Amino acid sequence: MRYLIGVDDTDNSKSSGTAARVRRLAEWLQADRLADPYGITRHQLYAHKGISYTGHNTSVCLSLEAENVEAVWETARDFLALEAERKAHTGLSLSRWDSVSRDVMEFGRRAKTEAVSLEEAEAAALRSRVRLVPVHGEGTGMIGALAAIGLHREGNDGRFAWLPGLPELQGRHPIREILDNTRIDRVCAADGTELPVDTVVELGEGTWPLLRDGQATLLVEEKKHGWYALDKEQVKSLSD
Secondary structure (H helix, E strand, O other), X not given: OEEEEXXXXXXXXXXXXXXXXXXXXXXXXXXXXXXXXXEEEEEEOOOXXXXXXXXXXXXXXXXXXXXXXXXXXXXXXHHHHHHOOOOOOOEEEEEEHHHOOHHHHHHHHHHHHOOOOHHHHHHHHHHHOOEEEEOOOOOXXXXXXXXXXXXXXXXXXXXXXXXXXXXXXXXXXXXXXXXXXXXXXXXXXOOOOEOOOOOEEEEOOOOOOEEEOOEEEEEEEEEOOEEEEOOHHHHHHHXX
């Protein structure tokens, strides 16, 4: 069964970010044969001087397949309790894929454009029967954790911070090979046109697919010598 795990506020200005920690969590769950990770998305939330956040006010969502959700939940809590910075206000959320409600999706959309409260997050989670808990501190990261689940499930926000198979695939590859060896669902030109699978694409050291229409979508552009994945700055301009 497919689940979504939302995490926010695990770091400080000198430590590795939340996406890096959640990637280690995904690898831990996979190594223990508790889950099959699909990928991690990064979501930009409302950045305002009245909101406390470390760098950019982003939260992340891990999508995975699992049978024993209780073991996944307990492992995620234990991992974050151990790995998150002690002075952070870490929040953790979990929902079954097909149980994410319109209420939670709307909460995610609001969190991108306005300051939402911890009380609102807890109320939305309770109405939707989504698990939502503090791990460290005041647990204000629960706001971003819930928002990440809603935004990922709605399927048109953010970019992938990690996809299985993608970091190992660099250089020039036919799209067919990219699809066969990663969790990327489609490769499209910047205007959204899906390219034939025999098209050869150049992948750099860093490749950041977007989450669009519920799919991991790699955007590419045609240059003089072929097709190239959009660079990080281009992707950021489309996803933040």
